[in-house]
Amino acid sequence: MSTAGTLDHAELEASARAQIAGASSTEQLTAVEQALLGKRSALKAAKQGLGGLPPEERREAGAVLQEVQHRIEGALEERSRELAAVERAALLADDRLDLTEVVASQVLSSLGRGHLHLVTQTRDALEDVFVAMGFVVAEGPEAETDWYNFEALNIPPAHPARGMYDTFYLDLGEPETVVLRTHTSPVQIHLMEEAVAAARLPIHAVMPGRCFRRDTPDARHLAVFHQIEGLVVDRGITFADLAGTIETFTSAYFGPDIHSRLRPAYFPFTEPSAEFEITCTICRGAGCRTCSGTGWIELGGCGMVDPAVFEAVGIDPEQFSGFAFGFGIDRCAQMRHGIADMRVLIENDIRFLEQF
Ligand code: DAH
Numbered sequence: 093m094s095t096a097g098t099l100d101h102a103e104l105e106a107s108a109r110a111q112i113a114g115a116s117s118t119e120q121l122t123a124v125e126q127a128l129l130g131k132r133s134a135l136k137a138a139k140q141g142l143g144g145l146p147p148e149e150r151r152e153a154g155a156v157l158q159e160v161q162h163r164i165e166g167a168l169e170e171r172s173r174e175l176a177a178v179e180r181a182a183l184l185a186d187d188r189l190d191l192t193e194v195v196a197s198q199v200l201s202s203l204g205r206g207h208l209h210l211v212t213q214t215r216d217a218l219e220d221v222f223v224a225m226g227f228v229v230a231e232g233p234e235a236e237t238d239w240y241n242f243e244a245l246n247i248p249p250a251h252p253a254r255g256m257y258d259t260f261y262l263d264l265g266e267p268e269t270v271v272l273r274t275h276t277s278p279v280q281i282h283l284m285e286e287a288v289a290a291a292r293l294p295i296h297a298v299m300p301g302r303c304f305r306r307d308t309p310d311a312r313h314l315a316v317f318h319q320i321e322g323l324v325v326d327r328g329i330t331f332a333d334l335a336g337t338i339e340t341f342t343s344a345y346f347g348p349d350i351h352s353r354l355r356p357a358y359f360p361f362t363e364p365s366a367e368f369e370i371t372c373t374i375c376r377g378a379g380c381r382t383c384s385g386t387g388w389i390e391l392g393g394c395g396m397v398d399p400a401v402f403e404a405v406g407i408d409p410e411q412f413s414g415f416a417f418g419f420g421i422d423r424c425a426q427m428r429h430g431i432a433d434m435r436v437l438i439e440n441d442i443r444f445l446e447q448f
Pocket of ligand 1: 274276321322361362365394395416417418
């Protein structure tokens with residue numbers, strides 16, 4: 093019995109090892125484990141058979157069965173580890189991302205690399221035109237004192253021209269003394285002051301930058317917008333220099349069939365002052381709804397620097413004269429690209445931005 097029993101155990105163990113080795117997945121191995129160690133397994137049956145043995149044989153046979161069970165459990169565990177490793181490797185291989193492929197095919201072609209905003213491109217292009225004409229580019233602060241934004245520009249407190257500018261006041265110092273600049277004209281004052289301090293006249297500069305007005309945005313206005321200012325100060329500068337500069341710029345930036353004209357206007361910091369208009373870029377001068385049938389569109393203001401402004405910065409108006417101009421950068425982008433409503437410039441809709 094004991095010899096037969098040993099043989100049975102050996103067979104049982106050999107068959108168990110064969111089944112374990114044959115399991116090719118964790119799932120199969122779980123089923124094999126159930127078959128080998130579960131309630132209806134041969135091992136369980138053999139254990140139950142122990143009860144029929146005489147007590148002295150029972151202990152020995154029981155110990156042998158126990159060892160067999162341990163070895164089967166060990167073999168199961170080992171196979172389980174092997175299968176887990178194989179399965180994990182397969183999972184990783186499946187999940188593997190080819191990052192070079194994602195960069196090449198998705199990021200670069202479908203999303204693109206991004207580019208400068210249309211307004212920035214427009215500012216750069218305007219700067220290029222003026223630099224080619226001999227101007228330098230300068231910048232000034234976005235927060236200004238009342239003096240730079242208004243007073244030095246010949247707009248004293250209570251001057252009716254203040255009504256043109258719906259001003260944002262900053263909560264700094266005395267009430268209503270620090271503003272978000274309503275135009276780029278105060279940069280003229282900084283430049284002239286610096287030029288006087290360094291004895292560095294003449295000045296030929298353009299000054300692009302952000303401006304702020306308490307306006308409700310509409311098709312032609314934004315509360316935060318961009319202007320580019322121009323200033324030339326030298327001996328013997330005349331209105332003809334101003335008109336020629338505006339005309340040269342207009343055709344250089346908008347194209348040879350777009351021209352400029354000056355119409356009398358009023359600005360406190362220039363005398364005489366003019367509004368400058370360009371050929372309507374939509375109808376090319378024929379007359380359309382955008383230009384109210386006139387063939388001309390207003391772009392900005394200009395004029396000869398008022399002697400009161402020269403005096404505010406300490407330049408002798410008897411020796412020097414100059415001209416200044418200022419116009420909207422966003423407005424230029426709008427005209428050049430036929431953008432009906434300026435608000436799209438700040439909505440960050442990628443479908444719009446991608447077109448430029
Ligand atoms: N600063 C004016 C504005 O924002 C525009 C302007 C008009 C600028 C005449 C000038 C100028 O330099 O000479 O409405």
